[in-house]
Amino acid sequence: MSETYDVIVIGSGPGGYVAAIRAAQLGLRTACVEKRETLGGTCLNIGCIPSKALLFSSERFEEARHGLAVHGVRVASVELDLAAMMAQKDKVVAANTSGVAFLFRKNKVDWIKGEARIAAPGAVDVTLNAGGTQSLTTRHIVIATGSEVTPLAGVAIDEQRIVSSTGALALGEVPKRLLVIGGGYIGLELGSVWRRLGAEVTVVEFLDRILPGMDGEISRQTQRLLQKQGISFRLGMKVTSAVAGDAGVSVSIEPSAGGPVESVTFDTVLVAVGRRAFTDRLGLEALGVTRDERGRVATDGHFATNVPGIYAIGDAIAGPMLAHKAEDEGVAVAEILAGQAGHVNYEAIPGVVYTWPEVASVGRTEEQLKEAGIAYKTGKFPFTANGRARAMAATDGMVKILADASTDRVLGAHILGANAGDLIAEIVLGMEFSAAAEDIARTSHAHPTLSEAVKEAALAVAGRAIHI
Ligand SMILES: Cc1cc2nc3c(=O)[nH]c(=O)nc-3n(C[C@H](O)[C@H](O)[C@H](O)COP(=O)(O)OP(=O)(O)OC[C@H]3O[C@@H](n4cnc5c(N)ncnc54)[C@H](O)[C@@H]3O)c2cc1C
Numbered sequence: 001m002s003e004t005y006d007v008i009v010i011g012s013g014p015g016g017y018v019a020a021i022r023a024a025q026l027g028l029r030t031a032c033v034e035k036r037e038t039l040g041g042t043c044l045n046i047g048c049i050p051s052k053a054l055l056f057s058s059e060r061f062e063e064a065r066h067g068l069a070v071h072g073v074r075v076a077s078v079e080l081d082l083a084a085m086m087a088q089k090d091k092v093v094a095a096n097t098s099g100v101a102f103l104f105r106k107n108k109v110d111w112i113k114g115e116a117r118i119a120a121p122g123a124v125d126v127t128l129n130a131g132g133t134q135s136l137t138t139r140h141i142v143i144a145t146g147s148e149v150t151p152l153a154g155v156a157i158d159e160q161r162i163v164s165s166t167g168a169l170a171l172g173e174v175p176k177r178l179l180v181i182g183g184g185y186i187g188l189e190l191g192s193v194w195r196r197l198g199a200e201v202t203v204v205e206f207l208d209r210i211l212p213g214m215d216g217e218i219s220r221q222t223q224r225l226l227q228k229q230g231i232s233f234r235l236g237m238k239v240t241s242a243v244a245g246d247a248g249v250s251v252s253i254e255p256s257a258g259g260p261v262e263s264v265t266f267d268t269v270l271v272a273v274g275r276r277a278f279t280d281r282l283g284l285e286a287l288g289v290t291r292d293e294r295g296r297v298a299t300d301g302h303f304a305t306n307v308p309g310i311y312a313i314g315d316a317i318a319g320p321m322l323a324h325k326a327e328d329e330g331v332a333v334a335e336i337l338a339g340q341a342g343h344v345n346y347e348a349i350p351g352v353v354y355t356w357p358e359v360a361s362v363g364r365t366e367e368q369l370k371e372a373g374i375a376y377k378t379g380k381f382p383f384t385a386n387g388r389a390r391a392m393a394a395t396d397g398m399v400k401i402l403a404d405a406s407t408d409r410v411l412g413a414h415i416l417g418a419n420a421g422d423l424i425a426e427i428v429l430g431m432e433f434s435a436a437a438e439d440i441a442r443t444s445h446a447h448p449t450l451s452e453a454v455k456e457a458a459l460a461v462a463g464r465a466i467h468i
Contacts, residue, residue: 003110005029005138007337008124010116010282013041015314015326016144017100022334024107031136032109033116033126038097039104042146042315043323046166049096051189053089054169055354058196061085062356070393080197082174089169112136117283118143121309140309140337143282143297144330147275147315152181154241154252155271161244162269165190174198175268179251181239183210185353187272188226192355195231202232202266204239206256206273211353215365215414218400222359222416225396229356242269277316292318302342303333311337325349348431352421357397360424363412363431364402375405379437379461381453383417385468388448394418399457401427401437408436408461419450426454437461 006028009020017039020032038045064078104111114128124136149164151157159167168190176199180191183205195201203210210226210233211219223233234253240261241252248265277296284291290298290306297305297312304311313333314326325344332342353359369376382398383389397417403410413427430440440458445451452467459465 003031003134003136005031005110005136007031007140007142007334008033008116008136008138009142009144010118010124011041011144011146011314011316012036012039012100012111013144013146013314013326014043014323015146015316015330016041016142017103018327018330019142019144019313019334020109020330021103021107022331023337024109026334026338026340028334028338030107030109031112031138032104033112033114033124033136035113035115035129037113037129038094039100039111040097041144043326044096044100045093046169048323050089050093050169051165051186051193052354053092054085054193055189057085057088058193059356062196067393080174082172082197086170115281117281118287118310119283120287121307140311142303142333142337143279143305143310143312143316144314144326145278145282145316146326147321148278149271150274150276152239152271152273155181155239155269156242157271158244161249161267162242162271164271168194168268168270168272171268175266176200177248177266177268178202179204179239179242179249179264179266179269180272181269182272182274183207183212183233183235184272184274185211185351187270188222188231188353188355190270190272191231192226192229195229199268200232201230202234204234204237204253206236206238208236210235211359213365214351214353214359214361215400215412216367218359218361218414218416221397222353222355225357225416226355239269275315275321279316302336303329319346320349320351322349322351345432348428350421350424350428352424354421357394357417358415358420360415360420361413362424362428363410365412365414366402369402369411374411376402376411377405377408377437377461378402379457379459379465381456381460381465381468383450383453385456386448386450386453388450389418389453391448392418399423399453401440401454401457401461403437403461408438410435410437410440413454413457415454417450417453423451423454426451 007023009032012034023030114126126134178199180187180203254261313329335342350362379401384395402412437458445455
């Protein structure tokens with residue numbers, strides 16, 4: 001049986017499902033091929049959503065044990081019910097994935113359940129999950145196949161004792177000693193979950209800092225706070241092998257630059273060294289679709305590959321591997337296919353690490369501005385001087401705004417603190433409108449809120465913060 005569409009989207013992650021819904025909204029006959037049994041891709045099934053569910057739940061556990069006495073709330077005994085916490089996470093995931101299925105029905109997007117292969121421009125063959133194959137024809141194809149865990153040589157993932165993020169979201173018991181390989185956001189978030197639930201957590205990072213790519217000052221402060229919470233860091237070190245045996249997982253660790261090898265035993269090892277584009281099984285080589293040295297589909301400014309009629313978005317192409325970046329690209333590509341002017345502003349895509357406190361960032365870091373030789377002014381405001389943060393007993397961290405030295409235009413902002421992921425939104429919006437720091441400084445912010453720290457940092461850019 002062959003069906004004809006205007007658009008076939010391959011993959012139903014935040015890039016793919018959003019592209020499919022937007023294309024259907026614009027009147028294009030749209031199908032989305034997804035091989036997983038549920039929609040939503042990495043993000044909803046094994047990424048953003050389950051990790052945030054566990055982060056939220058484990059934060060409540062930590063708060064009940066250590067964070068309430070300061071507010072005069074005494075809790076006699078606090079127990080962990082890990083099975084219930086996992087069930088809550090699964091419920092959240094199911095609500096989200098079935099929500100996408102509902103949106104597909106509502107917008108009349110056909111969900112083809114199976115693995116897609118591009119036979120030719122305009123032709124997609126699907127190996128159906130239910131058995132058999134289906135050939136589809138279409139005017140446009142959008143590749144939104146996302147990413148997969150980057151493996152680490154010498155460390156074979158079994159998802160039991162040596163796990164990727166997927167296994168770390170579903171451990172059946174709290175490991176006594178957890179090794180996290182990689183000090184990026186996934187390692188720090190999942191390390192935080194299991195530390196709160198009782199594990200002794202060690203993070204080994206190849207580089208001499210955590211959160212590479214984030215502002216250096218913020219990254220150092222974040223490390224200090226996580227250390228205070230009990231996470232140990234081994235920076236400038238690399239894991240060369242991990243072998244699961246009766247006594248645990250025996251791990252070899254050595255300095256990144258080479259040197260003496262240590263052997264240390266852990267109960268569980270989490271490999272979180274990054275993710276790589278998942279583009280191997282689409283038949284791209286035979287079609288002549290160009291990929292870069294990291295396997296990402298090469299696209300122009302309009303998400304078009306070098307083969308007419310084939311487009312790509314999300315983790316499968318260059319740029320930050322973030323759900324909202326994939327979503328924005330999904331909207332943009334659908335609008336382009338419908339003849340509109342879809343566009344993504346890569347200068348204003350926030351990044352958030354959902355540890356406690358959160359770390360949020362948008363635009364340039366100080367390091368990047370220095371490297372680019374751009375003269376800038378800095379405005380900082382610590383949460384210790386914010387009334388609401390004091391009331392919340394959440395005074396760790398600060399807001400830091402970087403603005404152009406001559407025009408005052410905001411070039412970047414970095415927030416470490418409670419609700420940083422929400423606070424960054426106003427600066428992202430400001431940057432979309434080319435705001436000057438003074439625009440933020442002169443905007444009324446409700447009192448008492450954490451957002452006043454953003455205003456004060458904007459005032460501090462001009463050396464006129466009021467409350468410090
Ligand atoms: C633990 C973890 C936590 C994360 N937390 C965050 C966060 O808090 N915020 C954030 O912004 N990002 C987060 N991310 C990253 C985010 O999940 C990704 O950036 C996002 O999912 C990318 O979306 P996508 O649509 O490009 O691809 P994906 O979400 O990876 O979806 C691709 C889909 O394509 C399907 N597929 C692949 N090939 C085929 C084929 N040939 N045929 C049919 N289907 C196919 C796959 O099954 C998959 O469902 C997290 C990731 C992980 C792993």
